[in-house]
Amino acid sequence: MRGDDRDDPFGDIFDEIERMMNEMTGAGTVGDGSGFTSETHVDIYEEDDQVRLVADLPGVEKDAIELKCDGKTLTISAASPHREYDERIRLPARVDEHSASASFNNGVLEVTVDKVGDSAAIDVE
Incomplete structure (x- = not known):
């Protein structure tokens, strides 16, 4: 097994942090580009x-x-x-x-x- 094929033990944590940051800033959401989410x-x-x-x-x-x-x-x-x-x-x-x-x-x-x-x-x- 190569080193880059292993699961990153922190991958899930970083993915969740990124998701929360995107939710807060509106990045990746459909909208008017103002940075606000629809919720x-x-x-x-x-x-x-x-x-x-x-x-x-x-x-x-x-x-x-x-x-x-x-x-x-x-x-x-x-x-x-x-x-x-x-x-x-x-x-x-x-x-x-x-x-x-x-x-x-x-x-x-x-x-x-x-x-x-x-x-x-x-x-x-």
């Missing part, structure tokens, strides 16, 4: 009676954000000079879309919605 960073917190979402929307103006909720999915649409955001997020629990409240500060969107109670049991007679 939005969203954290979802399920609390006792609420679901809270925190999304990073850097460079977006408050007036450019559109939110829609159908009780199961939250849709975030927004645009900045560098990219467009269009994310559909499946919620971890059914929510009352009419209870939603949202705030936007320094590029961070926070949406809070109340959970809907469990489904009602139906008695069979």
